[in-house]
Structures are given as structure tokens and as C-alpha cells.
Amino acid sequence: MDSSSSSQAEFDYLFKLLMIGDSGVGKSSLLLSFISDTYEDLSPTIGVDFKVKYVTVGGKRLKLAIWDTAGQERFRTLTSSYYRGAQGIIMVYDVTRRDTFTNLSEVWAKEIDLYSTNQDCIKMLVGNKVDKESDRVVTKKEGIDFAREYGCLFIECSAKTRVNVQQCFEELVLKILDTPSLLAEGSKGVKKNIFKEKPPPSDASTSSCC
């Protein structure tokens, strides 16, 4: 995953990624760590923040528009609109705070169901702050089980030590590239002719009944 900030205008695909999770789990730090390879204790995000990063994956030049939302409840009504059209959604929790993990199923997964417009959009579960191993309360296995239940990717990382941060985004982008419908959405200007594709196979159970 090569980063290149020079070729701003040239890209093959534009993907919109969204980061959600309770306040203080380290979404902004994670993003900053990915974008600029630095780590700072950031002020809490107010509402929503937005970053663009150009990367090259598998020979494809990608423009990633990453929306980093605030976890505070008050901003939730506002952030709902950012779910629209996202090809990837990153759900972040803090491995040292159990409530941030349980809120994923109680709050955030429901928000996704409610607001996401994209059936195929890739969801990724990220357990942050693994550098504080001694304070850990959510085990890796719990994370894996959750990911399996919700059908999403799973990784544990640390924005502070930058362990797995690059891999986290790379994995997500690769998965999006693997999904034709998302790829089609992301390709600007490259128009697809649906009629030249094979017609969708009709439901086997219904077409074979006579």
C-alpha cells in the first residue's frame, strides 16, 4: 500500500469510508496514525472530521475519503447522513473499556442497519489500544465472535504504536476491491453497461417449479 499525495487528481476509484464507535475509543487517532504516521492525543472530534488519502493498491490508484465521526450522542443525528454511500464502515472499540464494545451491538450496528444505503458495504471491527495490554478487558476471542456474528472483518490494533494500523485500512480496501458492486460505485466515469452482463439468474426454487 503505497501512499502518494502528489497525484491528487488522478485516481481510478474513489471509496468512501466511515469510522464509527463510542467517543474516546481513538477513531481520530487511528485515522491520524494512518494518514500521517504520527500519534497525538487529539481533542475530541466535534461532529465529524474528514480526511483524504491517496493510495495505490494492486496497481489501482485509489482515493480514500475517510469520514471520522464523533461518538457523542448529540452528534449522532447529524452523523447519520454520512452513512450514505459509504463502501466501508469501520467500527472501533477500546479493548480496555467493555462498554465501548457492548455499545457496538446495542447502538452502532443498529445505526448501520438504519442509515447505510449500501447492502454490500464492507464492515470492519477494530479493537483499538492493544498497547495497553495490561488494562485489556475485551478478549480477542470476543472480538472474533462479534465479527463472525455480524459478518465483518476483524483486527486489533494500536493507534499509538501503529501496530496493524496500515493493515487495517489495507484489508478493508482490498475487500472493497473484491466486491464488484462496490467497485462499480467507486469507479467514477467508468460506466458499466448492465445489459451486456448476463441477466441475474432467477431464483432457482421458483424457476424450476414447472
Next chain:
Amino acid sequence: MASSSNCKAEIDADDEVLEESIEHFDDFTLASSWERFISEIEAVCRLWMADGPKNLLEKGAVLLESYGNLYKVKSEMKYAMKSYFMEYYFESNPMGKAAEWNFNLHDLQLCFGVKEFLVIAPQSASGVVLDAPEASKLLSAIAIALSNCSSLWPAFVPVHDPSRKAYIGIQNLGTVFTRRFEADRIGSQVPIKLMHLEGLYEIFVSKFAYSTLDLSIHVFKVQFSMRLTYRTIAYEDDDDIKGTDAGVTKSGDNPNGEASNRTQWDDDCSWSEWYYAEDPVRGFELIAIWSEKIVESSMEMAELENSSPHEAEKWFITPNFSPNVLEGSKGKRIGFSSQLHLVVDALEMSFEAQFIEDFVSAENPGSDNLKSMVIPSPTVIDRVMRELFHDGVQLTDFIDGEHKTSRAIKGAPLESLFAQFCLHSLWFGNCNIRAIAVLWVEFVREVRWCWEESQPLPRMLMNGTIDLSTCLVNQKLQMLAICIEKKQQWNEDFQDCLGSEDHSDSMTEDESVAGDDSDTMHKPSENFSGKVDSFSIADDSHSCGRTIAREGKKTEDLSPRDDKKSSENTRRGSAGIIDSMMLLKSYQSMHAPYTQEAPLMTEDMHEERLQAVEAFGDSFNFSAQLEKEILTSDMSAFKAANPDAVFEDFIRWHSPGDWEEVDLEDSVSQSGVGIEKSKDNWPPRGRLSKRMSEKGNLWREIWDSVSALPASEQKPLLDPNREGEKVLHYLETLRPHQLLEQMVSTAFRAAVDTLNQTSYGDLKQMGTKMDQLYLTLASGLKPLQVNRLSADSETINDLRRLCIVFEHVENLLTIAASLHRKILRAPRLSKEIFDDFYNFYSPRMGTGLTDDVVHKEHNVKVEVRNQERTVVSNMFSPPTANQSWRKVLSMGNLLNGHEPILREIIFTLCDEVNGNHYAGRDAGSSQNELKSYRMYTCGTSNDLRVALSVVSCD
């Protein structure tokens, strides 16, 4: 042989005079032309016999689709300057026994009870041998040829006029027996005797009983079976007056007063609001079959004629589809698909001008075809506007019954103002670009009127949000509706603040304002009720803020009016106490403030924001500008509601995650019961999170800078006057192609949503087809979301293909709906019929713009189960007096007063084959019984066809 060689010699004589004079040959090698013809037939037959069905199939035998698995091969030959063709019909699986009343039997199979057979006929236009001598000569030729190669195939030769469907035929049954065939038809004036079963029976018996004496003495055990076909009175018959066009009735010479009141078959179908669909199902045919029965006297036959079809063993039903459905009527059918074609055409045209008004103005220098476009009269425009704006209701929820994929099509919800505008414009004029432009200009004018007069927009879903999955025009209208609502509330508040007017005063004032607008089409009465509604709404959410806590608390609150007089430290704008939350410093209950609603944005505003963020690069604070305003507003309101609050209090309320409580239990366990129980958990021990307490934290900076101000007095986050004006500016300056692109999407969505509301019972294939259509539309309409500056022919063509896909599904749905309505009580039947039609129709559902017609006949027969018979027989309503005078009933077996439209009977007489020494063996059957006589009759009271086959011993 001698005669033939003589004849040959004569022919040769002319040519070979010289040779004759020298020497005379007795030429035994040369046969006559007739003999050569026979041997030619023989050769072809031997070849076909040697090949067998399997090889013939490989060699390209033609499958006759309408006859199940019947194939045919063809060979041509010449005789006496005429060319003939011989055809061999066979089944790919020769072993199976032919069922008597199989529906896909070939005519000759049905007439003569044969399986495989040969037909020989001249290559002429009619394909019929006209004179009897020629026919019998042909038949003997083939008989000789077949016996030469000891084939047992029956052979037929057509005779007479084609309309008589007359045949003669012969079949060699082995060494001793020969079967002869004969068929003919009477086209008119059938003798009365032959109209009845009794007479037909006697005709059959007369073939083998040589005298009347025989009839009385012998008892012949004649096997009898019968198939009767009934047809319902065509549904179209009811409509034929209507069908001639409503224009006739309008022009004054009202031919039939009741025609206008008559209900159409699709009155309860969802599309009937927009168009009338021709009923694809004209009627049904019922086929009742009496199988094998031994009849011994003509008396029994007479009794049989009185029996009701309910006594028949088997019932089959078959639909009678309108020919338009079967042949495909591209362009002829009026429906959503035809109008969608037109709106796509309009989209193509829309790129020709910069402004909508260019299409409206008469002196438009544009192309000639623009001038030829018709714009409906102002009265029609008025009617459409009235329906859109005045007959519409305020919607509370139109998600009901919406298809799950509907939202994926970027349009507007079916009942919404813009979707209804699109549907109206489909049927406005002929949906040409000029008509659309005129309608749009009127539409925008009306929307502006609502805005200026603060009248709620009709047909808008008022849930205070903007649905970004809809098209931009709809989002803008949602925004406008919200702005109008806010403007109303503010006017209200303003009047409250003046304190001089109570509600009833302001209402009458507003009313009189509305009444002054004499040039608008608003009816005062509607206006009045609308006013009352809006007041009650305004009353509820009086102070325009979003209530975080219970709404009922409002009465306790101080009204803003009183606040003004209060001192700085008074609590203002509280929405109620938050349970168990106390302020850190003052030990007072924490109050949740009313806060301002988060500002709403349409997708272009989101887009602008995104672009701005991109343009400013990573300059961090820019993107948070809007959210910062919200935060500022929240803090300000919180301060007002809790005058003694500190920053930490705000964080505890607003971002609990950033307030880290010191673990209380630890301290309890350490210090025992030292902590005062009475005060519970107060003062709460805790601190701000690290990031909140850092120096230069933006949150604290904002907190320090804001002053306490309740939400109702703050500068609004969303300025309704400004945003509303912006929306109207957008609508008034919308480019034609931008409008048309959104209209195409919305029209498709609204049309498919409308169709989807039609009930068609439990027809799975239809459901799947609808689901597929939604998905196809959703992906097919995506290219429209990309802003384009010129008509892209590929996109337009794709859209046209979508129209064709749409048309197919619309056709199918019409049929599904029609079948469902007609056989409501026997869903299994409608399902089977539909499934079969679907299989017939689906190969034609190409998306191509060119016709690719698949030739296949449609004739499904669905067996009716016993419990379904009443349902079916009820479809044969007793004919009215008006209908029954047309026909004189002369046949029996009436079904609710309907006589069969076709009666087919097979009589057979079987003889024991005496002694095996005859070695006679029927090609088809191995039993010792031989069907020595067989007669098939088919017809009605004035049309009779008889086919007889007789076995004789040579």
C-alpha cells in the same frame, strides 16, 4: 409391365426414330415413370426406415413445437411433370402409447388414431390433390412402395378443397389386413340427425351393420369417448362499445348510456388511476372429457346427450389470451412503459436548451419537431395543478407497502409531490419536452406561492428530515417544506412576543390575507382547515427547539417572553431535570436544555462541504465549522438552563465518555462506611479525560467564550428564509436535462411502485420478476446520477432498453392481475396458467431494441380438480336474454345454458382376431384385439367433420 413398357416405347419413339429403324429393344430394365416414382418413394422410405427416429433426429428432423415430441422429415420427388413432397411424421419415443385425448396430437393422429404416418401431396399452393383419380393413383403408388419395403406405416393423401380437410389413406397391417382411412367435412347445413349423439352413433354402426335387421338383432359393443369444449362469453364483448373509444361518447351521439358507468376489469388495479389496460385474458375454455364407455344402443346415446358436463371424468381449463399479448404489440400498448419511452425521448431533447423556459416560448428558434409538439390547454394544466396541490393530503408515512428495493432507485416516494408531478407529466399531453416544460414552470410557480404565503407544501412527508436517498428535487422540496414550517412557527412566536394577539385573532387575520389572493386557485374552505391544522402543530412545539426530555414538562418552564424580564441568573430554556445528575459546584439538579435542531442539508450541500474540505486540505478546523456551531449552541443553551454549571457538568451531560469517575467502590471498601450515605454519590468524584483536560482543548475554548442563551433566542442554525429562497432559486434555475434526469428516475420508480401495489395473488414468478425489475432499474438508472453536459447516446439507449424490460414486466403483471381476479377462488389454477404463460413468454423478454420474435404457440391446458369445478363452472354465467337470442341451441350437454363450441367423439369397435394364422398384427398394439372400425367426429351444429378408419381383409 407390358403396358408400361409400351407406353415407355411410345415416348421414346419420338426421340429415337433413327435407332428404332435399325434395331428394336425389348427394354425390361426401364420402368414406366410411375414405376420409377414408386421406386423413388420406396427408396426414400427404406432410407427413413433404416435410419430410425434416432438417426433422423441427428440428420435434422424438424420438431413440430405445437405437437409435443412429433418430428417430421421431408423429401421431394417428381412424377409426370409435377413435383410432390412426402413427409414422414414420427415421435422421438415410438414406444409410448398414444393417449386418445392428448392435447398435442397432430390432426391426422387424432382423426385416425395413428402414431407415425406418411403424407404425400403435390407441391402446389394449396397442397391438396384436387381430383380423385390423381389421389387414388398417388395412394396406390405409396401403398405399393410401402408393401415393397414391408413397412406398416399408414400413408395419407389430401383430397379436394383444403377447407374440407379431406384425406384418404391406407395402412398395410401385415399380410392379410389392410386399414383404409377416409375423412371429410360438411361446412354447413348439417343434417339435424347428425347434430345429435344418437345420429352420429347410428352412422358409425351403419358402417358395419349391413342391414337394419342387424341393428336390432346384434348388440354391438361400441366404445365411445367424447371431448367437449366450452367457451366463456368473451369479456371483451362487454367492452366492445367502450372499446370504440370514449371520443364517440363525447361527440354527442351517445350510443349507450350505460357504457360510461360500466366498471372496467382493472378498476381496482393500481394503474387504473393512470390508464386503462386492455384485458389480456379474453375468456376461458373448458374442456370436459368423457372417457371410454361401452354403448350398446342409440337410446344410451340420447341419454348421454342430456348429461351435464359435471359428469365428465376430466376437466381442463385453458385461457383465451388477447392476441396482442401473444404476438407482442410493441408500441401499440398504452401503459407506463409507453409513457416512459416518451419521457426518455424528452430527456434526449432536453440537452438542446439551456433553460426550461426555452422550451416554453413560442418563438423558440429550435428545431421543427419542437414546434410540432403539442401543449395541452390551460384548463388541463389547471386540472393537473389542482390535483397536485389541492386534492393532495399531508402525508404522515408512505413507507407502507413500499418495495424493499424501491429506495435504491434515486427518485421520490410514490405519494410525494414530485413523484406525483412526474406521473402527471407522463400523461400530460404526450409527454413531450415542451409539455413537460410548461407543466414544470407552473409547478414551480405554485411551489413559490406556497412559500410566499407560508402554506404547507402538500404531499410532503413531514418528519423533519431530508431523505438523502431520494432525488435532489425531492430533497429540495423537503427542505422547503421544513423551512415553511419553521417560518410559520416564527411568525407565530413573533406575534406571541408582541403579546397583543391571541390565536383566534391571528387566524382571522391570516385568513383574510389568504382570501385576498383572488387570482390563485385556492379554495378558501380548504385554506381554512389547513390553517387550523398548522396552528395546532405550532402550538405543540411552541419554542421551536428540539426537546431532549419530556415534552409535557413545558408548562413548568418559563416562557421566553417572561425570561426577558428576568435577571441573568434565572434558569431559561430548560427541558426538564435530568434524573440523578447534580451540578458539581452548586449541588443543584442538572437541567437538560432545549437545543436547536441540527441543521438539515440536502445532498448538494453535503457535496459542497466535502469539496470545501478537500480544497482546504487538512486544515483541521474547517470541516468542524458546522459542528462547532452546533456545539456552541448546545453549550450556550446548557449554560442558560444551568446558570451555575461548569465545563465539567457540560461534558458529563454531553460527552459522558470524557468524564472519568473515580471508582467509588474502591474508596468505599478502603474507607469503610466513612462516606456519607445520605448524600449518595455526591459530590461525584471524577475528572475529565486526558484529552478534554489538555491545554488548548477546543471544547473548553468554546465553553469559555459562549454566553448563556436559550435555544429559542439563539441565532438559528438553519435560517429558514435564506434556505427556502435557495431552494426556490434551485427550482427556478434548474437546467432542463437536470430536471429530466431526475424525472426519468422518479417516473420509473413511481411507475414500478404503482404496479407493485397491484395484487396478483401468490404468483411466485411474478414476485421474482418484480424484484428483478427493481434491481435492474436501480442499477440501470445509476448513470443518470452523473452530471452530464450532453446527451450520451449510449445512456439513452440503455434507458430505452429499460423501458422494454419494464414493458415486459408490465405485460406479465397485467396478465397476473387479470388471472388472479378471474379465478380468485381457485388460486392453484391461476398459478398454473400463469406459470405456463410465464414459460412461454420469458424467452421473448429480450432487452433488444429490435424485434426478435420467438415463434411458439401458446396452448396450455390445466386440469381442473374436483373441488375447483364449481369455481370454473361459475365462470360460465348463464347467458342473458340478449346473448342467447344469437344462437339456437341444438346440441346437448349444456353447461349453465352454454352449449359446447366444439364436440369431438371417437367411436371404436374392436373385433377379436380369430386365430393366429392370419399373422395380422397391428403395428401399434400387441394385443389380440383389433380396432376394426374407428370413427372420429368433430364439430358443432353447423359444421361436422368425420374421419373413418376401417380394417378389411384383402
